[in-house]
Each structure stands twice: as structure tokens, then as C-alpha cells.
Amino acid sequence: MERAVVEKIYQEHEKRFIEEWKEFLRFKSISTEPDYEQDCRKCAEWLVSHLRSIGFEASLLETPSKPTVYGFRKGTAGHPRVLYYGHYDVQPFEPRSEWKSDPFDPELRNGRLFARGAMDNKGQTFYVLKALEQLIKHDALKSDVTVLIEGEEEGGSEGFMAALAGWKDKLKADVLMVCDTGTLAPGVPAITMGLRAIGHLTIKLGGIHKDLHSGVHGGMVKNPATEMCRLIASLHNPDGSIAVKNYYDGVKEAAAEDRALANRMPITMEQYAGMVGVPPLGGEANYTPLERRGFRPCIDVNGIHSGYDGPGSKTIIPSFAIAKISARIVAGQDPKRCVELISQHLKAHAPKGLNLEVEGAAGPGRAVSLSSKSEIIQKARQVLLDVSGQEPLFMWEGSSIPVVSVLSEITGAEPLLVGFGVEEDNMHAPNESFSLTQFKDGFMYASMMFGSF
Amino acid sequence: MERAVVEKIYQEHEKRFIEEWKEFLRFKSISTEPDYEQDCRKCAEWLVSHLRSIGFEASLLETPSKPTVYGFRKGTAGHPRVLYYGHYDVQPFEPRSEWKSDPFDPELRNGRLFARGAMDNKGQTFYVLKALEQLIKHDALKSDVTVLIEGEEEGGSEGFMAALAGWKDKLKADVLMVCDTGTLAPGVPAITMGLRAIGHLTIKLGGIHKDLHSGVHGGMVKNPATEMCRLIASLHNPDGSIAVKNYYDGVKEAAAEDRALANRMPITMEQYAGMVGVPPLGGEANYTPLERRGFRPCIDVNGIHSGYDGPGSKTIIPSFAIAKISARIVAGQDPKRCVELISQHLKAHAPKGLNLEVEGAAGPGRAVSLSSKSEIIQKARQVLLDVSGQEPLFMWEGSSIPVVSVLSEITGAEPLLVGFGVEEDNMHAPNESFSLTQFKDGFMYASMMFGSF
Numbered sequence: 001m002e003r004a005v006v007e008k009i010y011q012e013h014e015k016r017f018i019e020e021w022k023e024f025l026r027f028k029s030i031s032t033e034p035d036y037e038q039d040c041r042k043c044a045e046w047l048v049s050h051l052r053s054i055g056f057e058a059s060l061l062e063t064p065s066k067p068t069v070y071g072f073r074k075g076t077a078g079h080p081r082v083l084y085y086g087h088y089d090v091q092p093f094e095p096r097s098e099w100k101s102d103p104f105d106p107e108l109r110n111g112r113l114f115a116r117g118a119m120d121n122k123g124q125t126f127y128v129l130k131a132l133e134q135l136i137k138h139d140a141l142k143s144d145v146t147v148l149i150e151g152e153e154e155g156g157s158e159g160f161m162a163a164l165a166g167w168k169d170k171l172k173a174d175v176l177m178v179c180d181t182g183t184l185a186p187g188v189p190a191i192t193m194g195l196r197a198i199g200h201l202t203i204k205l206g207g208i209h210k211d212l213h214s215g216v217h218g219g220m221v222k223n224p225a226t227e228m229c230r231l232i233a234s235l236h237n238p239d240g241s242i243a244v245k246n247y248y249d250g251v252k253e254a255a256a257e258d259r260a261l262a263n264r265m266p267i268t269m270e271q272y273a274g275m276v277g278v279p280p281l282g283g284e285a286n287y288t289p290l291e292r293r294g295f296r297p298c299i300d301v302n303g304i305h306s307g308y309d310g311p312g313s314k315t316i317i318p319s320f321a322i323a324k325i326s327a328r329i330v331a332g333q334d335p336k337r338c339v340e341l342i343s344q345h346l347k348a349h350a351p352k353g354l355n356l357e358v359e360g361a362a363g364p365g366r367a368v369s370l371s372s373k374s375e376i377i378q379k380a381r382q383v384l385l386d387v388s389g390q391e392p393l394f395m396w397e398g399s400s401i402p403v404v405s406v407l408s409e410i411t412g413a414e415p416l417l418v419g420f421g422v423e424e425d426n427m428h429a430p431n432e433s434f435s436l437t438q439f440k441d442g443f444m445y446a447s448m449m450f451g452s453f
Numbered sequence: 454m455e456r457a458v459v460e461k462i463y464q465e466h467e468k469r470f471i472e473e474w475k476e477f478l479r480f481k482s483i484s485t486e487p488d489y490e491q492d493c494r495k496c497a498e499w500l501v502s503h504l505r506s507i508g509f510e511a512s513l514l515e516t517p518s519k520p521t522v523y524g525f526r527k528g529t530a531g532h533p534r535v536l537y538y539g540h541y542d543v544q545p546f547e548p549r550s551e552w553k554s555d556p557f558d559p560e561l562r563n564g565r566l567f568a569r570g571a572m573d574n575k576g577q578t579f580y581v582l583k584a585l586e587q588l589i590k591h592d593a594l595k596s597d598v599t600v601l602i603e604g605e606e607e608g609g610s611e612g613f614m615a616a617l618a619g620w621k622d623k624l625k626a627d628v629l630m631v632c633d634t635g636t637l638a639p640g641v642p643a644i645t646m647g648l649r650a651i652g653h654l655t656i657k658l659g660g661i662h663k664d665l666h667s668g669v670h671g672g673m674v675k676n677p678a679t680e681m682c683r684l685i686a687s688l689h690n691p692d693g694s695i696a697v698k699n700y701y702d703g704v705k706e707a708a709a710e711d712r713a714l715a716n717r718m719p720i721t722m723e724q725y726a727g728m729v730g731v732p733p734l735g736g737e738a739n740y741t742p743l744e745r746r747g748f749r750p751c752i753d754v755n756g757i758h759s760g761y762d763g764p765g766s767k768t769i770i771p772s773f774a775i776a777k778i779s780a781r782i783v784a785g786q787d788p789k790r791c792v793e794l795i796s797q798h799l800k801a802h803a804p805k806g807l808n809l810e811v812e813g814a815a816g817p818g819r820a821v822s823l824s825s826k827s828e829i830i831q832k833a834r835q836v837l838l839d840v841s842g843q844e845p846l847f848m849w850e851g852s853s854i855p856v857v858s859v860l861s862e863i864t865g866a867e868p869l870l871v872g873f874g875v876e877e878d879n880m881h882a883p884n885e886s887f888s889l890t891q892f893k894d895g896f897m898y899a900s901m902m903f904g905s906f
């Protein structure tokens with residue numbers, strides 16, 4: 001469908017869309033709090049009915065945790081199969097007192113709909129459902145479309161991911177469409193082109209029975225705090241690159257055009273420094289900050305603790321030191337192997353005379369890194385240009401959405417991550433909202449994107 | 454006087470000595486708790502009377518904190534002048550419930566007198582006073598003797614040290630005798646030959662407004678926890694030596710005979726490891742553990758804290774990291790300069806892109822390191838051999854007693870540190886005690902030592 005047609009349809013139905021969206025938002029589908037178990041199920045059942053009402057076969061798929069909403073609509077042969085993934089569960093709302101209106105009684109103020117889940121992910125999922133409804137109505141949906149809306153994303157999707165393998169046959173697809181991301185500024189469309197995978201390690205260095213007097217023992221024993229620092233320092237080379245042996249094996253250099261696109265973000269080093277407090281001078285010297293985040297692995301200390309933490313001084317040698325480390329892992333790297341390599345490095349560099357314990361685990365899923373040359377990405381680029389009149393941003397993100405790569409691996413589908421969230425939406429915070437403009441942009445994108453397959 | 458004569462005198466007077474010592478112990482002279490202000494003063498006044506009763510001119514010297522007890526007795530010209538330093542204040546007694554008898558109602562059980570201060574420092578000071586009493590009585594004290602017993606050692610001696618300069622003329626001496634140390638095993642005499650000075654630094658590395666998402670920012674900014682580790686790691690060379698520029702300037706190699714004496718301690722690496730939990734493998738590789746403690750400077754991390762400290766993982770880049778460092782400083786080094794050099798090193802190695810704050814201060818006093826060739830030390834060695842029939846241990850300690858070097862500098866006196874404390878005495882802990890055997894050994898030593906000048 002043409003942009004003008006889609007816009008006209010939207011205007012015709014906007015009021016109803018908002019009323020139905022509000023209905024969806026009234027379910028207290030907080031997945032991480034046991035009190036809301038029934039609210040989650042009711043929300044899922046409502047979605048099943050809604051999917052049926054717009055033309056899908058739909059049912060609940062049970063998991064070890066919350067039920068997943070499954071919908072399917074057969075299309076015409078020869079078109080790509082599309083799997084839409086979203087989630088109906090929301091974050092807790094506390095503290096209630098900071099909300100200007102009831103988090104589960106949606107309120108429209110200044111063109112924004114305020115409610116828990118207004119954006120994440122009920123709002124973004126609902127414009128997709130409304131787009132599908134209208135495409136079906138106007139006989140413009142050619143693809144096989146599978147809808148999978150899970151109920152425990154905010155709690156880590158463990159039960160959902162455990163159940164996925166059993167649904168493999170149901171989920172085969174060519175495109176995995178997700179609308180759970182955002183962009184940098186309202187009205188500027190963006191395609192999320194990459195996600196890093198993650199691994200975690202906890203390191204403990206000790207063996208000393210109790211804190212020692214630093215005068216009596218200083219210089220005699222190895223100091224666990226000092227040695228932990230030396231051990232952690234050994235993870236990086238002076239140039240900021242990772243010093244763990246073979247760690248970069250399999251990491252491919254990003255294509256020149258993708259690097260160029262990644263660097264074309266509308267934020268300067270100065271703006272970044274103003275926002276964060278310090279300039280982006282970490283990591284490997286021969287990559288730009290955005291390239292480092294998007295294409296390069298990194299290892300971060302999330303916490304290190306040892307010894308005295310009060311005012312003044314306490315002259316002890318701490319009996320132990322503990323550090324928590326996370327690794328952001330990129331395309332071409334096996335997360336399990338990365339964790340194992342770090343663990344081996346730590347053991348190989350462990351100081352003699354102290355005891356080292358290392359525990360590590362890779363998160364689910366591998367990294368995702370898409371090429372701007374991909375046919376689907378180019379199609380999305382064109383759709384977003386048509387919808388907004390602007391070239392979209394191409395964002396290789398540094399964070400992790402494990403379910404995307406897990407779903408992509410199981411279904412064989414190529415991820416397509418486009419969303420309309422912005423900072424102002426207060427995702428996960430009090431007074432979450434999503435503007436009608438964002439909702440409309442989402443509807444336009446989803447309609448034209450699904451319509452293009 | 455001969456050993457046999459001194460022993461006979463002790464046996465004759467032991468009962469009275471113990472009764473008087475108990476009187477001294479009954480004062481609740483806890484200097485760090487305001488409630489005991491008057492108890493401290495009464496204890497000091499009792500000491501003044503006691504000193505007068507045994508033949509001293511005595512008075513209270515006021516300080517900005519607790520009064521100091523001052524006593525003086527003129528000797529015969531041509532003998533070295535001796536200054537005895539001790540303290541009448543004691544540690545708090547809490548927790549009371551762990552004491553088997555009242556901490557301020559001394560009780561003799563199995564040959565040990567139990568009370569707060571029984572050893573530290575009332576017991577060791579009192580055998581000195583009793584030795585002086587008997588030497589005077591037998592006309593065997595030839596030296597000018599000054600007695601200085603302060604009342605705030607357990608609180609850091611700040612007021613006392615501030616007042617010291619004003620008493621300079623009163624305190625001139627050749628020998629500074631202190632009996633506030635111990636030995637390794639009961640009956641084995643020991644001379645403390647060295648004390649290290651101390652400096653403190655607090656390091657903060659930050660500049661980031663708040664903890665950052667380690668996915669979004671990992672690899673973009675420098676991680677304050679990682680960089681703190683690299684900064685601290687930069688303080689040492691791979692061989693365990695200190696990497697701070699010019700840090701070893703002025704540090705002299707200990708004489709071969711002193712190194713040999715220092716190493717002649719009755720503890721093996723295995724025993725140390727059993728006691729502490731790990732073997733003494735820290736510090737410079739080309740010195741033994743006891744040499745490192747006694748003759749070499751060291752820098753220790755007393756605490757490092759940054760970021761997450763709970764169960765599981767939290768994928769943040771901590772907004773800042775803090776570390777507390779202490780330096781043990783040896784003879785030939787200026788503590789202020791050491792702190793300044795470390796501070797300069799940290800600033801020179803500070804990571805670009807984060808903010809570094811360093812605060813440092815040297816403790817009062819320099820290190821003390823005595824030579825076994827010293828005439829006074831050789832005299833003490835002979836006295837201890839005569840008293841016990843055993844060669845004393847020569848202990849170059851790694852800890853700091855700032856008042857010793859401050860007094861030594863002000864008075865020009867050479868320190869002589871001999872004490873009879875052992876682990877079993879429970880110094881600073883509940884059920885502190887000092888055995889009558891230790892008390893007698895101290896009396897014998899003090900009598901023969903003062904008698905030898």
C-alpha cells in the first residue's frame with residue numbers, strides 16, 4: 001500500500017486503535033511478581049481473542065513459566081515467511097507515588113499515552129497487530145505471518161527459551177521482525193543492526209584466614225587486593241585491546257560501508273562527554289567509539305571489592321578480593337569459548353601464593369550483526385525513508401537481547417529490529433508513555449513493511 | 454647488680470609488687486572514651502605519687518588531651534641519660550561478657566594476672582618502676598633517669614606528640630627505653646630492632662555521572678574499576694619491587710650480620726603458611742620474607758571498592774572506583790616524600806578520560822632501624838642473655854610505633870625496645886593478662902639494664 005493510503009486508514013481508525021490499546025494496557029501483566037500470575041494469563045487470553053478477531057489462528061503455548069501467545073495466518077506461496085516476536089509482560093511499576101496517573105489506567109496527556117507498558121512492549125506490539133488487522137482487511141498481507149508474544153521477557157525469558165525448541169516446526173521463518181528497540185530522537189527512524197552477546201565471570205582471590213596487619217605482614221604475603229588489580233590489569237594491553245590469548249579469533253572486521261554507517265550517528269564526542277561525564281576514550285585505539293561499541297568485544301569490571309571501605313584508614317592486608325566481570329561478545333565469537341578463554345587467562349596469570357577461584361557462564365545466544373547490504377535491511381531502509389522522509393540511522397548496538405539471536409538460530413530467520421522508542425518514553429521507569437505520533441509511525445512502518453513482503 | 458641479687462630482691466618483694474600493680478590496674482584509664490576522663494587523671498596522679506614515693510621528682514605535664522606523667526631523678530655525672538617512655542592508658546574492654554573476671558578488678562589465675570592493661574602497658578611499665586625503686590634503694594642507679602608515661606597512646610598520642618616540642622629541654626637523653634613490645638614465645642627474650650614508618654593515600658577515579666549500562670557504553674568509555682586496577686598494578690614491577698620512580702632513594706642495604714640476625718627467627722615458611730593461610734611469597738624476590746618486612750618498604754592496598762557487590766551479576770560500568778593504600782616506609786626514606794612520590798606516580802599513570810583524585814598524608818615519625826653493632830643493643834643483648842640464659846631474638850618489625858621515632862628525634866636518644874609480651878596475653882582483647890613469670894623477667898631485665906648504665 002501507498003503511504004497516503006496507510007495514513008488515511010490510520011486516521012480513520014485512530015480513536016478505536018487507542019481504545020483497544022488502552023484495554024491491552026489495563027492488564028497488570030507484571031511477570032516478575034507472583035501476585036500478578038493471573039493478570040498475565042488474562043492478558044495472554046485477551047491477545048489470543050484479539051488475534052482471532054483480526055484473522056489469525058491463535059492459541060496459548062504453555063512454557064515452564066508464563067504462557068506464550070501464538071498466532072498464525074497462512075499467506076500466499078512465494079512470499080517470505082515473517083515471524084513477529086513481542087512480549088506482553090511489563091516491568092513492575094514501583095514506586096507508585098512517582099506516577100502522575102495510575103500505571104494501569106492509561107491516560108492521554110499532551111499527545112502521549114501514559115501507562116506501564118505503553119511503550120515496552122505493549123505499545124510497539126499493538127501497532128503491529130493493528131497494521132496486520134488492516135493489511136488483512138485490505139487483502140494486502142501476502143506472507144505467512146507467525147506472531148509470538150511471550151510473557152516473561154522482563155524476567156529473562158528463561159521458560160520461554162526453554163520451550164522454544166519444542167515449537168521449532170511452528171516457527172520456521174525467513175524474517176524475524178522485532179519492534180522492541182528505539183531510536184535516538186523522535187521522528188528519526190533507526191534500524192538496530194547489531195547486538196552483542198554476553199558472558200559473566202566472578203573471580204575470588206584469597207586464601208588468607210583473616211585480614212592481616214599491614215605492618216606485620218606487609219611485604220611478606222601477597223596482598224589479594226593488589227594481586228586482583230594486577231590480574232585484572234593483565235586482561236588488557238596498553239593500547240586498550242584485550243590481552244586474552246586467541247580472544248579475537250573469528251572476529252571479522254566490519255565492512256567499510258557498515259563502519260561508515262555506524263559512525264554516522266548524530267552525536268559528537270563533546271555531546272557524549274557532556275551526557276556521560278567523560279569522553280569515550282576507552283577500548284581499542286584504532287577504532288572509533290561507535291565502532292568499538294558496535295563491532296568490537298570488550299571486557300568490563302562490573303564490581304571489585306576488597307578490604308576496608310570506611311572513613312580514614314585501616315592498615316590491613318585484606319584476606320580476599322572479589323571481582324565481577326562481564327564480557328560483551330561480537331559476531332564470530334562463541335560466547336562459551338570467550339568465557340573459557342578469560343577463565344584460562346586468569347588461571348594462567350594467577351599469582352603464586354594466593355588461591356584463585358573463577359566461575360563463569362555465557363548468556364544465551366550469540367551476537368547479532370547485520371550487513372547493510374542485506375536485502376531485508378535495504379527494504380526496511382526504503383520503507384522507513386518512505387514513512388518519514390528521512391534516511392534511517394543504522395545502529396550497531398553494544399547491548400544484548402539474547403532472545404533475538406536464540407530465535408534467529410532456531411527459526412533460521414534474519415532479524416529485523418526496528419522500533420520507535422525514545423528516551424522520553426521512560427521505559428522501565430515511572431510515568432512510562434508512548435506518543436500517538438510514535439504509535440502512528442510504528443503503524444505506518446509495520447503496515448508498509450509487512451505489505452512489502 | 455648480679456642476677457642472683459636481683460632475683461633475691463624480686464622474691465622478697467613479689468607479693469607487694471603484685472598488690473601495687475593491681476592498684477595501678479584498678480584505674481579505668483580508657484583514653485578513647487570520654488566517660489573515663491577522670492579515671493585517666495586519677496591514674497596519672499597516682500603515678501606521680503608513686504614516682505615520688507620511690508625517689509623521683511614528679512609532676513603532671515598537661516597536653517591538649519590527657520595529662521602526661523613526668524618523673525626525673527638526677528644521677529651521677531658521666532653516665533648515660535635514660536628516658537623511659539610508657540603509657541598508662543588502656544584499650545576499651547568491650548565486650549564485657551567475654552571477660553571471665555572484671556577487667557578492672559585484677560584476678561590472679563594460674564600464675565597470670567588478668568585485667569585490662571595487665572600487659573599493655575601498665576604491666577610492662579610497672580616492672581620498670583619497681584626495678585627503678587629497688588635500684589634507688591640499693592644505690593645502684595647511676596644514670597639521670599626521666600620517666601614519661603603518657604595517657605593517650607591507645608588513641609594515637611596526638612595531644613602528647615603536639616606537646617612534646619615544648620618539653621624538649623626536659624627530655625634530652627642518650628637512651629630511649631621502651632617496654633611496649635613483645636617476643637615470639639614465652640621465655641625467649643627479644644630486642645625490637647626496627648619499626649617502619651607509615652603513609653596513607655586515598656585514590657578516587659571517576660568522573661562518570663552515574664553507573665552506565667555495560668552493553669551500551671562498554672568499550673566506549675574507560676571503565677573506572679578496570680583503570681583503577683591498572684593504576685594500582687602500575688605501582689609494582691613484575692618482580693614484586695615498587696615501580697614508583699626514585700622510591701628506593703636513600704634506602705640502604707641492611708648489613709650482612711643484621712640480615713642474618715633478622716633471618717634467625719624460629720618460624721619456618723610452612724609454619725607461617727599454616728598460621729596465615731598462605732606462604733610469604735609477596736614482595737621483592739631477592740629478599741627473604743623477614744628481610745622484606747624488616748628492611749624493605751612496601752605498598753599495600755588496604756581496600757578497593759567499585760561497582761556491584763551483590764549476588765549474581767549486574768552489567769554496569771561503575772561510575773567510580775576508590776582505593777585506600779598504605780605505605781610502610783623504612784630507614785633512609787622521608788615519609789612525606791614517599792607519599793608525594795606515590796601521588797606523583799599515580800598522577801603520571803592516570804588514565805586519560807577519567808578524573809583522578811589523590812589524597813595522601815604521612816604518619817608522624819620516621820622509621821627506626823637499629824644496628825646490632827650498636828653499643829646499647831650489645832649491652833641489652835648481654836643483659837637478656839644474663840637474665841634468661843638465651844640469646845635474644847633480633848626483630849626488625851614491619852609495623853609502626855610513631856611515638857618512638859618522634860621521641861627519638863626530639864630527645865636525640867637511641868631507642869631500646871625490649872618487651873616481654875606474647876600472643877597469649879590477649880593484648881587489646883578480652884581477658885588480657887600478663888604472667889608473673891613475664892613480670893619477673895621484665896623486672897630482672899629492667900633492673901640489670903638500668904643498673905648497667
